[in-house]
Amino acid sequence: MMPDSNRPEFAERDPDMPDDALGLGLELPPVAQPTAPAAPMPSAPAAAPANTGGAAYRVLARKYRPQTFAELIGQDAMVQTLGNAIKRDRLAHAFLMTGVRGVGKTSTARLIAKALNCIGTDGQGGPTIDPCGTCEPCVAIAEGRHIDVIEMDAASHTGVDDVREIIEAVRYSAVSARYKIYIIDEVHMLSKNAFNALLKTLEEPPGHVKFLFATTEVNKVPITVLSRCQRFDLKRISTAKLADHFADIAAKEHVEAEVEALTLVAQAAEGSVRDGLSILDQAIAHADMEGDGRVTAAQVRDMLGLSDRGAIRRLFGLILAGDAQGMLAEARSQYNLGVEPLAMFAGLLSEVHRLTLAKVGAPRDGALDADAAALVEEHADRLSFPVLHRLWQLLLKGQEEVARASVPLDAADMALLRVIHAATLPDPGELAKMIGQGSFAAPPASAATGPSAPQSATVQTLMPSDFHALLDRLAREGFVGLEMTLRDVVRLVEYAPPVLAYQLAGPVAPGFVAELRDALAKVTGTRWDVEERAGEAAPSLLEQEQAKIDAEKRIILESPLVKAAFAAFPEAELLDSDAHDMKWSKSA
CATH class of the missing domain: 1.20.272.10 (Zinc Finger, Delta Prime; domain 3)
Known part of the structure; x- marks a missing residue:
C-alpha cells in the first residue's frame, strides 16, 4: 500500500529515503547522509562559477539565512530572554514565534533547536545561546537532516491525524540529541480538532520534548494554545538596520551599491529581511544588465516602479x-x-x-x-x-x-x-x-x-470672502488674540486672498507678521503674502465701530426731544446703554 503523501508516516520506508522523509518521531537509527553533493559527471566543468550554470545559484535569502543568534538582526530582546533562560536552566517546553513575513520566525526556531542540542566542539557542551555550529547536531540541524528535529508545515498537515502522530511519537525519547524538537510552521493553519488534540500534550509534554511554533497570524491561534506557550513577538526590522545589513551583504557579494539604493531596497522590504534580500537579488541582476554591475538609486527606482510615482x-x-x-x-x-x-x-x-x-x-x-x-x-x-x-x-x-x-x-x-x-x-x-x-463666497x-485653472483653485474655494469672514475663521480656529489685534489696530489696504496689505493704527507684538502668516496658512491651507504698505487704507474695524457709535450719538443728540431734555437738565449726560432707548423713543 502506498503511504499517504499528505502527512508524515510511521510505516516502513525505502532505506534509500533521506532522514527528513522519515516523518514525525520515527524511532530508527539515522541513516548516514552524504555531507557533500555527489561528484560531477566527467563531462561537467570541475569548478564552474555559480553564474555559469556549473552549480545551482543560491538566492541571497537562503545563502545568508542566520546561523547564529548574533546574525539574527533586530530581535535583541528575544535573544537576551532566551540566553538568560538557558543560563538559568529555565527553558519553557513550548515557544511561539509570531511576526510578519521574513523577520526570522523559522530561523529562530532552528537556532533554538541548535542552542538546545549543541554539544560543543569537544562533545561535552550543554545548551548554549552561542551554538558552535560545528558539532554533529549543529551541522545536521542546519542541513535539515537531524532525526530528532522534526519540521512540519501546518499548511499542508492540518488534520487531527497528523497531530495524533506527534502525540504518539513524543512518548519515545530522542535518538541521538538532548531534546526531541518539533518545529511547526504556520501553526495557525491547524484545524480546530487538531488544536484540541494537541492541548494536553502541549501542556504536559515529556521532559525531552520541546515544541517550537511559528505563525504570521497569531490571532488565529486559540487562546488555549497561546496560554501554554512562551510567546515572542518578532519585530519588523527598521529601515536603517536593513540598509546596513544589505550593505554588508553587498560587500560580501563584491557588489558596489549606492547608499540611497540600499535605503530604497530597505524601504520596499517593509521590515522583512527576506523580502529585502529578494529585492536586493533582483537589483543586483538589474545592475548587471546595465553593464557596470553597480546598483544605483535610479536603477532601483525604475525596477520597483517608483518612477511611476x-x-x-x-x-x-x-x-x-x-x-x-x-x-x-x-x-x-x-x-x-x-x-x-x-x-x-x-x-x-x-x-x-x-x-x-x-x-x-x-x-x-x-x-x-x-x-x-x-x-x-x-x-x-x-x-x-x-x-x-x-x-x-x-x-x-x-x-x-x-x-x-x-x-x-x-x-x-x-x-x-x-x-x-x-x-x-x-x-x-x-x-x-x-x-x-x-461669509461664504462660491467661486465661479x-x-x-x-x-x-491655477494650481491654487481648490484652495481658493475655501478662502474667506472678506476681511470680516477671515477674522471669524481665525477666531473659530483658536487664534483669538490675533483676531483681536487685526480687529483693533489693522487698517486694511488690500484684501485679495492670498494677499493682505495693511497699515497699523497702534502697536503690535514682536513677530506679528510671522505669526499672522503662519495662522493664515493653517486656517486656509495656503501661504499668504502679508505686508505693511503705504497708500489709502480703510479704518480699522474698531475705528469703524467707534465711528458708527459716534454717528448714532450725534443723531440722537440732534433730536429735538434730547435737546429739550438737556436744556431742562444741563448736568445730564447720554449713556451708551440709553442710546438705544432714546433712538427707540425717537422712532416711537
Whole structure:
C-alpha cells in the first residue's frame, strides 16, 4: 500500500529515503547522509562559477539565512530572554514565534533547536545561546537532516491525524540529541480538532520534548494554545538596520551599491529581511544588465516602479488644479500603459498620506528625489488639514467603488471627478455657519473646472470672502488674540486672498507678521503674502465701530426731544446703554 503523501508516516520506508522523509518521531537509527553533493559527471566543468550554470545559484535569502543568534538582526530582546533562560536552566517546553513575513520566525526556531542540542566542539557542551555550529547536531540541524528535529508545515498537515502522530511519537525519547524538537510552521493553519488534540500534550509534554511554533497570524491561534506557550513577538526590522545589513551583504557579494539604493531596497522590504534580500537579488541582476554591475538609486527606482510615482503626482496635481479634462486624459494614459485603476487610487492615497505626514513635520521620505520632495513640501504648505482629510476620505471611497465596479475605469473616472468637485467643500457644520454669517463666497463655475485653472483653485474655494469672514475663521480656529489685534489696530489696504496689505493704527507684538502668516496658512491651507504698505487704507474695524457709535450719538443728540431734555437738565449726560432707548423713543 502506498503511504499517504499528505502527512508524515510511521510505516516502513525505502532505506534509500533521506532522514527528513522519515516523518514525525520515527524511532530508527539515522541513516548516514552524504555531507557533500555527489561528484560531477566527467563531462561537467570541475569548478564552474555559480553564474555559469556549473552549480545551482543560491538566492541571497537562503545563502545568508542566520546561523547564529548574533546574525539574527533586530530581535535583541528575544535573544537576551532566551540566553538568560538557558543560563538559568529555565527553558519553557513550548515557544511561539509570531511576526510578519521574513523577520526570522523559522530561523529562530532552528537556532533554538541548535542552542538546545549543541554539544560543543569537544562533545561535552550543554545548551548554549552561542551554538558552535560545528558539532554533529549543529551541522545536521542546519542541513535539515537531524532525526530528532522534526519540521512540519501546518499548511499542508492540518488534520487531527497528523497531530495524533506527534502525540504518539513524543512518548519515545530522542535518538541521538538532548531534546526531541518539533518545529511547526504556520501553526495557525491547524484545524480546530487538531488544536484540541494537541492541548494536553502541549501542556504536559515529556521532559525531552520541546515544541517550537511559528505563525504570521497569531490571532488565529486559540487562546488555549497561546496560554501554554512562551510567546515572542518578532519585530519588523527598521529601515536603517536593513540598509546596513544589505550593505554588508553587498560587500560580501563584491557588489558596489549606492547608499540611497540600499535605503530604497530597505524601504520596499517593509521590515522583512527576506523580502529585502529578494529585492536586493533582483537589483543586483538589474545592475548587471546595465553593464557596470553597480546598483544605483535610479536603477532601483525604475525596477520597483517608483518612477511611476511621478505620473501619480502629475495626476494629483491635475486634481488639485481642478483640471477635469486633463485629469481624465492622464488617467486614461496611465490605464493604457498598464496601470490598473485600483493601483492608481492606491498611489493617490499614498500621496495624500505622504503630504499629511510632511505637513506635521515627519522626516522626509527617502524614496523621493529632490524634485519630488520639493513638490511634496509645496503641496503640504498649500493644503490644509481639513482638505487633506477630505481628499483621503473621497479617494478611499472611490477605491472601494472601483474594487466593486464591473468597469473599473469608468468608476475611477466618476470617483476622480467627484474628488475634483467635492474635495474642497467645507463640512456641513462649517458650511451652515458660513452661510448664516454671509461669509461664504462660491467661486465661479469655471474657476475649479476649467483647463487653465491655477494650481491654487481648490484652495481658493475655501478662502474667506472678506476681511470680516477671515477674522471669524481665525477666531473659530483658536487664534483669538490675533483676531483681536487685526480687529483693533489693522487698517486694511488690500484684501485679495492670498494677499493682505495693511497699515497699523497702534502697536503690535514682536513677530506679528510671522505669526499672522503662519495662522493664515493653517486656517486656509495656503501661504499668504502679508505686508505693511503705504497708500489709502480703510479704518480699522474698531475705528469703524467707534465711528458708527459716534454717528448714532450725534443723531440722537440732534433730536429735538434730547435737546429739550438737556436744556431742562444741563448736568445730564447720554449713556451708551440709553442710546438705544432714546433712538427707540425717537422712532416711537
